[in-house]
Amino acid sequence: MQQPQQPIAADLVKKAVHTIQMLAVDGVEKAKSGHPGTPMALAAITFEIFTRHLRYDPADPKWPDRDRFVLSCGHASMLLYSMLHLAGYDLPMEELKRFRQLGSRTPGHPEHFMTAGVEVTTGPLGQGIANAVGMAASIKMLGARFNEVAPISTARVFGIASDGDMMEGISGEAGSLAGHLGLGNLVFFYDDNKITIDGGTDLAFSEDVGRRYEAYGWHVQRIDGHDHDQIRAALDAAVAEEGRPSLIVARTHIAIGSPNKQDSHKAHGEPLGEEEIRLIKQAIGAPAESFVVPDDVRAVFAARAEEGRRAHAGWKEALARLEGAGGEAAALHKRLMGREVPADLLEELVKVAPAKDAATRAHSGVIEQRVAALVPSLAGGSADLNPSTKTYIEGSPAVARGKFEGRNVHFGIREHAMGAFVNGMAVSDGFIPFGSTFLVFSDYMRPATRRSGTCSRCSSSRTTASSSARTGRRTSRWSTCGRCG
Numbered sequence: 513m514q515q516p517q518q519p520i521a522a523d524l525v526k527k528a529v530h531t532i533q534m535l536a537v538d539g540v541e542k543a544k545s546g547h548p549g550t551p552m553a554l555a556a557i558t559f560e561i562f563t564r565h566l567r568y569d570p571a572d573p574k575w576p577d578r579d580r581f582v583l584s585c586g587h588a589s590m591l592l593y594s595m596l597h598l599a600g601y602d603l604p605m606e607e608l609k610r611f612r613q614l615g616s617r618t619p620g621h622p623e624h625f626m627t628a629g630v631e632v633t634t635g636p637l638g639q640g641i642a643n644a645v646g647m648a649a650s651i652k653m654l655g656a657r658f659n660e661v662a663p664i665s666t667a668r669v670f671g672i673a674s675d676g677d678m679m680e681g682i683s684g685e686a687g688s689l690a691g692h693l694g695l696g697n698l699v700f701f702y703d704d705n706k707i708t709i710d711g712g713t714d715l716a717f718s719e720d721v722g723r724r725y726e727a728y729g730w731h732v733q734r735i736d737g738h739d740h741d742q743i744r745a746a747l748d749a750a751v752a753e754e755g756r757p758s759l760i761v762a763r764t765h766i767a768i769g770s771p772n773k774q775d776s777h778k779a780h781g782e783p784l785g786e787e788e789i790r791l792i793k794q795a796i797g798a799p800a801e802s803f804v805v806p807d808d809v810r811a812v813f814a815a816r817a818e819e820g821r822r823a824h825a826g827w828k829e830a831l832a833r834l835e836g837a838g839g840e841a842a843a844l845h846k847r848l849m850g851r852e853v854p855a856d857l858l859e860e861l862v863k864v865a866p867a868k869d870a871a872t873r874a875h876s877g878v879i880e881q882r883v884a885a886l887v888p889s890l891a892g893g894s895a896d897l898n899p900s901t902k903t904y905i906e907g908s909p910a911v912a913r914g915k916f917e918g919r920n921v922h923f924g925i926r927e928h929a930m931g932a933f934v935n936g937m938a939v940s941d942g943f944i945p946f947g948s949t950f951l952v953f954s955d956y957m958r959p960a961t962r963r964s965g966t967c968s969r970c971s972s973s974r975t976t977a978s979s980s981a982r983t984g985r986r987t988s989r990w991s992t993c994g995r996c997g
């Protein structure tokens with residue numbers, strides 16, 4: 513397990529945070545569009561997440577047991593791109609300079625299939641934090657199957673959500689489910705900056721978000737989001753809390769350090785302007801030039817990447833132990849990680865297709881049981897409609913707090929969250945997820961549905977069972993379309 517790294521000197525921390533802030537500001541300024549204020553405000557928090565806890569190996573962005581980082585407020589994308597660049601992912605400075613340009617790997621909002629290190633597409637507020645709940649559950653479900661043999665699924669999901677994320681109803685549904693399931697591997701910051709596009713949050717938002725999440729069953733802390741000691745202490749406590757998801761309510765100031773834009777909604781969605789940037793850089797002692805990364809800041813991240821490489825090597829040893837143990841666990845692990853689907857699935861299903869007329873959902877139920885028997889990756893559930901959708905996988909328990917070995921998820925009457933949850937599972941490893949409800953209520957899932965089902969390689973909307981039939985391959989990775997290579 514990767515531990516917090518050696519303390520970094522306070523002046524170097526400050527310099528690194530300024531570097532993150534200025535990369536984001538410079539990117540937005542060069543593009544002449546984007547969101548500079550929020551990356552500035554969140555730089556300290558993100559720096560602490562990446563350098564203190566987040567376990568990642570930039571040389572292998574898909575390492576299955578990496579910790580995930582989800583920027584639910586996708587409009588602050590330049591923050592994520594700056595972090596990925598510094599962390600050593602395949603995102604060169606040239607790409608930061610091409611922010612929001614056609615064909616760049618730095619689109620206005622982060623796209624999962626486009627940029628290494630972007631764990632899930634974000635932008636529609638509320639979706640990212642709800643995806644993160646599905647990701648955290650998926651990691652626990654995988655762990656429940658194998659960790660006793662060897663600890664191969666131990667990752668945590670870190671993220672940041674903004675006021676907009678917290679106002680959107682979907683985050684409430686997902687938060688409620690995460691609290692119910694006791695997802696202790698989920699750690700989110702709430703960027704409590706009291707600003708949205710139209711002005712102060714007091715225009716439309718007055719509840720105590722922290723108390724709401726406490727009521728959901730989360731472990732909640734409240735901090736000054738610019739104070740590194742407080743951020744570190746809260747992060748350490750959140751990571752140590754294994755029985756509940758954690759929310760760290762961080763009071764921040766949008767565009768902190770900007771003499772004329774700090775705490776103003778004007779810093780949300782427009783470039784700060786050359787003169788304002790000059791004043792900021794002068795005030796914080798940053799170089800006047802754009803897109804500068806000092807060597808000692810690079811060295812901090814290089815050291816962190818080295819720690820990540822070591823953690824990755826440790827995980828490979830655990831994986832070798834699992835594979836070396838042989839037997840059912842090793843075989844199941846291989847099938848899950850490959851999301852294996854038999855090439856003759858269709859023929860197998862035709863064999864059990866009921867001959868008698870019945871409701872389509874009754875036929876579907878019969879077929880699904882057969883799919884479940886042939887495809888161990890299949891997992892999911894319904895939004896409280898099991899007797900009607902007939903999707904409960906027989907012979908497997910339901911996922912519950914502290915019990916993640918089952919394949920059935922009771923989503924409760926939460927269609928919005930169900931859609932985002934299964935999308936979160938889809939970008940995780942091991943499972944081919946499904947959700948179910950009445951067709952008319954599937955309208956509640958429409959935003960999540962729009963974002964699902966794209967090929968992870970070429971982003972076309974065709975996915976697999978049919979691809980294996982088309983390509984004639986014995987098995988195929990479920991999340992690729994089979995046409996792109």
Ligand SMILES: Cc1ncc(C[n+]2csc(CCOP(=O)(O)OP(=O)(O)O)c2C)c(N)n1
Nearest residue numbers: 550635636637674675676677707708709780
């Ligand atoms: C579902 C959805 N509705 C609307 C928007 C457009 N939008 C982008 S950011 C934002 C709100 C900004 O406020 P906040 O979330 O607090 O972010 P901050 O300005 O503090 O960075 C809105 C309404 C969106 N991205 N997603």
Ligand SMILES: [Mg+2]
Nearest residue numbers: 675705707708
């Ligand atoms: Mg805000």
